[in-house]
Amino acid sequence: MLTTISIKNYALIDHLNVSFTNGFTIITGETGAGKSILLGGLSLVLGKRADLSSLKNKEAKCIVEAEFEISKYNLAPFFKEKELDYEPKTILRREILPSGKSRAFVNDTPVTLDILSYLGDCLIDVHSQHQTMQMTEDDFQLKVIDALADNGKILDDFGMKRSKYLETGKELKKLLEFQENSTKEHEYNSFLLKELESAPLKIGVQEELEEQYEQLSNVETITEYLSKGNQLLTDEQIGIVTILTELKQISNKLAGFGTQFTSINERIQSVFIEMDDISTELQDFFDKVEANPQLLEQINGKLQLLYDLLKKHNAQDITELIAIKEELAQKVDATENVGAAIKAKQAQLSDQDKELEAIAVTLRKRREKVVPLLKKQLEEMLASLGMPSATFKIEIHPATTFGKKGKDTLVFLFSANKGTDFGPLKKVASGGELSRIMLTIKSILAKYEQLPTMMFDEIDTGVSGEISSKMGDIMKEMSQGMQIFSITHLPQVASKGDQHFKVYKEEDNLETHTNMKKLTQEERVTELAEMLGGKAMSDSAIAHARELLN
CATH class of the missing domain: 3.40.50.300 (P-loop containing nucleotide triphosphate hydrolases)
Known part of the structure; x- marks a missing residue:
């Protein structure tokens, strides 16, 4: 209000x-x-x-x-x-x-x-005139019928389920589009994935392979260095271990002359043990180092594969390649499983379709039931408004798709005079007739729902x-409730x-x-008298105005 x-x-x-x-x-x-x-x-x-x-x-x-x-x-x-x-x-x-x-x-x-x-x-x-023309639209006409049929709660339920149905339809469409597009790329993605899966992709593998490659491709140099190092340690005349052996004997004898020599003796003993251990380890390395052209070739092949893949996928390191492999695996998996997802979504859409269809049929039956009542009320009220021959033909037919208000098409035809053909309101009704029809419809609506x-x-x-x-x-009657x-x-x-x-x-x-x-009441008399007879109000106009007010 x-x-x-x-x-x-x-x-x-x-x-x-x-x-x-x-x-x-x-x-x-x-x-x-x-x-x-x-x-x-x-x-x-x-x-x-x-x-x-x-x-x-x-x-x-x-x-x-x-x-x-x-x-x-x-x-x-x-x-x-x-x-x-x-x-x-x-x-x-x-x-x-x-x-x-x-x-x-x-x-x-x-x-x-x-x-x-x-x-x-x-x-x-x-x-307004615009709203009068709105009355000729299907949505407005269905609103009137639904008000008489008390379809509000059913329409709310239908609206919520229709929203879910439309959302499911969009999801299905995306899956179908994905299937169509991904099928074209599936073979290529599968090839790329297999290629990456054939590579030894793990964190640190590139550094590990490069180290092995360096060692295998430089066996002679490494052997030479190991031999020379071992010679420096173990030569009978000038080897470090040989000299330390003699030094160790001297420090042992010194330790017997007092505690002040104990510390130096322990340090010499420690150096001797470390040098002797290094000598043993160098000898072990020397014994194990050998040329292995076959292994070198294998490692070189793995490295070249890694280098090629890094370049091919424009990746900075192995971590990026692993991420690319996982992404490709997801794409390949999604493509291979999209058929099952489509079937599941189609089944869901079918169930929702059946549910909506059932509600739509309920709405249609309830609407068909009140059509005679709406037709009767419209024609009776229009007869009292100077349109005694006004008649309506209102038919409800199933539509092909679910609209906001169900699955119905509405045939709402009008004839103002006997013997004239029925036609759509906006084509066969005059402006004055449309205004009276609109007032009639609004008054009927006011009986069944809360209007503003x-x-x-x-x-x-x-x-x-x-x-x-x-x-x-x-x-005036409408104003009793609004x-x-x-x-x-x-x-x-x-x-x-x-x-x-x-x-x-x-x-x-x-x-x-x-x-x-x-x-005021007297001012209303004057205003009505002027509306009846103009500014030069006659006694009869004033009397008529009072009669109208009373």
Whole structure:
């Protein structure tokens, strides 16, 4: 419910602040008085596009603020999701700066226009020619039938399952695309993997092989050095071990002359042991070193394979080659197992398809059951609105794919007169007929679901006094359960409001201003009399106005 609206610096409005109550609110005013300006200001706070030219004072910002009572709209989860402060009385605000920038707020928290627009759609429904044409679309027509069939919970369940079904379809499509693309690469990837698997890939292997290669390719040099080293240690005349043996004997004798020689003796003994051990080890190396051309060739082959693979895969070291091998193994494995994954995903999709199909059939049966009721209510209400021959042909047929609201196509045809062919609403119904049909549909919807505040902008244009009175009755009845606004030029409709506002223009020496005020009972009499007979009100016009109000 819209409780207040404040508009500053918009078009011809300097500052307007109006409060509203529940029930049926009438807004009247002469042509050009500024009713469209009021709607324009309201559209800003509902998230519609801003226009810098709408600023009255180009050097000041335009501010439109609307307060809504939102407790009955179950919007708390949305506020929580968007991290907004939830208040039963929520304020939407829109600011248009002189620079052309626009800002939006919900309870003083900055928000995007998408959030403002979503809340606007939940809170107020402004009837317009565009929305009348929306009535001719399948989604809107299904919404009406689903409201009568009480399909809300079933549609919620269908929507969640359909989302999972579509996600499964996307996953299956990716698997099929992967299979198609990877099949082309599979042979090449398998070849690369086998090539890497044939190589001795482990951390440190390259250094180990290079060391072995160096030793095997330099056997003669190594043998020569080992022989010379061993000779230096063991020569009978000048060998280091020979000399140390004699030195060791001397130090042993010295140790017998006192403890001060013990330490030197121990050190000499240690050196002798180390030199003797080195001599033995050098001899062992010498005995084992031998030329092995076959082994040298094998090691050279392994090294060349490693070098070739490093170059081929543009890798810096063996670690990168190992990572490449693992990645190739995963690709080859995925390709070889994608068939099983596809079968599993296809089975999952089939199960989801069957589940959705069952829900879709349930929806179809429930819709078919209420079609006669909708047809009856529409035709009866339109008969009271001056369309006694209006008839509908409403048929529901299975569709080929799952849509957002099931798997149905809707045939919603209309004939305004006897003997005329049925056709789509947008082709065979006039503007006046569409407005009456829209009002009828909205009134039926209001009986079955919680609708937002509704504002009808001259929905009664082009109809007679008697018909307009009945349209007023319909809006009055709707207002028993919701807030209804009607912008009208017809006194028969205006007389039925619970409160009545007049939009008017005032001029001073410099400019024109648009204002709006709530009329007292006597002011309503005057306004209705003027609507009936013009400015020169006759006694009969005043009497007629009082009669309408009473």
